[in-house]
Amino acid sequence: MDLLFLTRLSRLDLRTSESFDCEECFGHGPFQKRMLFLILLGTFNAHCQALVVSLITGDVDHWCKPPDGFNISATEWKHIAIPMETDGSFSRCRVYERCKPLAKHDTLVDRQGIGAVTLSEESWYNRCFPDQVQDINSTRDAPCEAWDYDVRTAESSAVSTWNMVCDRRLMRVVPVALQSFGSVVALVLVGAFADYISRRTLLLGSAVAMLTCTISTFVAAGYRYYAMARFLAGCSVAVNGVFTYIIPFESMTHAHRPQQVLLLAVIGVALSEVWTVVINPVVIDWHLKQVIYLAPAALILPALCFAPESPRWLVAKGRLDAAEAVMMRAATINNFPLPATACLVQKLKEHLKNNAGCESVYRDDLLDAGSLRCRALVLFVLGFSISFVFNVVAMSVVQYKEFWIPAFTVVITLLAYVLMHYLITGVTLVTVLSVCFVLVGCIQCALSIAAAATLSKLTKALLVLSKGVSNVFFIHCLTYVMELFPSALRAGLGCWTFACCGVAAMCAVSILVLQPAGHEYVVFAMTALFPFASLLMIRDLPKTTVVEEAKIVARGLTDSNRMCMVHMKRTLEDKTLRQTSRVPSIESTRSSKRKRPKSTGRSSSGSSKACPRSNTGQAPE
Structure with a gap:
């Protein structure tokens, strides 16, 4: 909410919560590794909840x-x-x-x-x-x-229960659209207050709501009740997905954050795809199939035991005593020296005390109030763009029943992750973002041409390629949102970016339903237009994030220190050589003095007389 008011935004201390690395505070170890399971489980649940309607409404003869x-x-x-x-x-x-x-x-x-x-x-x-x-x-x-x-498959699909065929076929789309609409409503509302409420409170509340709404979908007797249950499930799943990312993200070290978030999220997506391949062909009652498919969501409650409050958010809110307790616990788990943690907390307290009552202590380019709002709008558009591509491709793939399609989708997803990992390691995140938009745009152009030429084999292959790449790209885009904004604004902007993704999902559903038969290439051409148009807006994003800027400065300081050490070493070596060379010259001078004392005296007196003459010829300083 502070983002909407420049006066309130300019008064926030956005730098203190980002001024330390968790590596310096409580190290890297079991404390972070336990919370990584939250990212995997949150991604797995969100992906399964998005696919469950298509799973239980499979086609029946x-x-x-x-x-x-x-x-x-x-x-x-x-x-x-x-x-x-x-x-x-x-x-x-x-x-x-x-x-x-x-x-x-x-x-x-x-x-x-x-x-x-x-x-x-x-x-x-x-x-x-x-x-x-x-x-x-x-x-x-x-x-x-x-x-x-067909009596052999009728019970395995809700299509036969509610007659969702022929002119009633749109009934299959309504639960999906309501689920996306529910996520948008919840994320917009929660995003307005997310940075004022405890991260852990929102995570726990959304997890309980998600499980309750999921159980409601199991027992819904009629179509209307089921659609409403899916709306409520969409609300809770979206909020839960945001905070299963944010809490682990804010506890990771700077060196591992983007790579670990991307890795665990990609594994979650890949596992959900494999889980779908396993459950989909099983011919059982669709109620039971839904229960089995969504059963892993119950693991979210035990996983919350490893999710403490975010220390960065506590620092951003000035609650340093609570932040110190979390940091001390993390340091104990990681076997990190407690005095080092206490020293860092003391520095943070002094920093906040010195800056108390100061307005806009830091007005740099990365955390300036006006530029933050501009960047937020750009990322809303980018999130809409990649989500539109992702949902169009995902819904287009669903219509094909070949076994090789989901299998190769998992393979392409993992290969895309490997490529993304090396890109993140070598270049800045915004550069990776630009490369990904170009790649996705080119794939969608080729897909549109293949669909227009009715090349079915090539179309399916490009759909699989696009699905795998967009899986990883979608995750990277959301990771970039969390990297770009400080902890005081991260949850709200994360929720609103996810809300834009939900709007894109609803648009994708509407376009795919209303498109004339045989004109899929037009939709694919639209998905190619969005990535290329987004490249124009990426220019307004900063070249580096706060963390990347800190890494560059640290790397520069390291190089400078190394050069200084080399220079000092050479200076000492030269000085030692000069001192060594002076020793025989001094001894020879002393011996010459003992042999010729008179001549030495004259020369010295002559030299002493020459000095004043030379000095008198100089201008006064």
């Missing part, structure tokens, strides 16, 4: 339902009453009009002008069988009003 009590096999009914599609398959959504089940008291208008005739079951039976059809319009078809499903 269906056709128009025959009248009740009509004793006929499904195969015979299809040959009698179901029209054929152009590809030679039976229609799923239409039935011959002559065989359409009639409601009670239905009438048929005689097209030869005789009038309206009430149809009995016998007359309907005579009209439906082709060997007794006399009507010239016997091949006319009509939409279905009820459906039968």
Whole structure:
């Protein structure tokens, strides 16, 4: 909320919470490694919650339902009453009009002008069988009003439970859209107050709410109740996902933060993809499948035992006594010297005391109030852009049922992580961001061309490539948000960036649903436009983050110290050599004095007389 008011933002001390490295405060060890499980579990849960609706609404073979009590096999009914599609398959959504089940008291208008005739079951039976059809319009078809499903897979999908087929197919999209909308609402509201409330409190509250809402989806009896439960689940899952990132992030050392967050998040995504591949083909009741698929979410509560309050947030809020307690506990777990921790805390207390009541103590480019707002707007747009690409590709991949697609998606995700790791190690995060946008834009352009040319194999391969790359890129974009902003603003801006990602997900769902059949290449072209347009906005971002700037300064100081040491060593060596060379010259001078005392005296007196003459010729200083 402080970001919206420049006066309040300018009064915040944004530098103190970023002025120390956790390596200097309590070291790196088991304390951080335990919390890394939070990132993995939070990413795994968020990804599974995003995929669960598509998992339980898988396609089921269906056709128009025959009248009740009509004793006929499904195969015979299809040959009698179901029209054929152009590809030679039976229609799923239409039935011959002559065989359409009639409601009670239905009438048929005689097209030869005789009038309206009430149809009995016998007359309907005579009209439906082709060997007794006399009507010239016997091949006319009509939409279905009820459906039968393949008994082998009907129970494994909620499609058969709520008849989400044909003209009711949009019912599958509504829970997904509501879940995204719920995440946007919750993140906007929580983001306004996230930096005023304890990080651990929000993490614990969102975890309890997530488990409660998830259980509600298990027991929801009707479609409306299930859709509402998914809305509430979207609210809690989004908030929980933000804070499972932030708390471990703010306790990591500067040397490990981006790499470790990226590694654990990528592992979480890869595990969720593998888990989906394992559960999806299992033919069981869809209620039970949903329970099994989301069961790992229960691990979030035990994991909270390893998540203390964020020490950086406590420092940002001036609660140094509480921060000292957390740091001492972390130092004990990491076997770090406690006096060093106490010394650093004492320096922080003195720093805050000296800066108390001062307005805008630091007005550098990285933490200036005006530039922070500009950067926040840029990152909102970038988050929307990459999320739009990610969701369009993810929803496009769902329609393909080949086993190799999710398997290769995991492989591409891991390879993209390896590439990203080396990029992060070698160049700045904003440079990595630019490279990723160029790469994603090129892939989407190629995907659009392949889809327009109806090259199905190439389209699937590019979809897999785009899905794997966007998985890693999406995580890196959110990591960059946390690196760029200080702890006093990190949670709020993280929530609002995630909210922009939720808006992009809703837009992706709407576009994919409303697009005309066979025009997927237009949507892929749109996804290519966003990354290239985002490159224009990246220019407004700083070249380095606060941590990267500190690393550059430290590296410069290290190089300078090394040069000074070399210079001092050479100076000492030269001085030693000069002193060594002076020893024989002094001894020779003394011996010459003993041999020729008179000549030495004259020369010295002459020299002493020459000095004044030379001095008198100089201008006065």
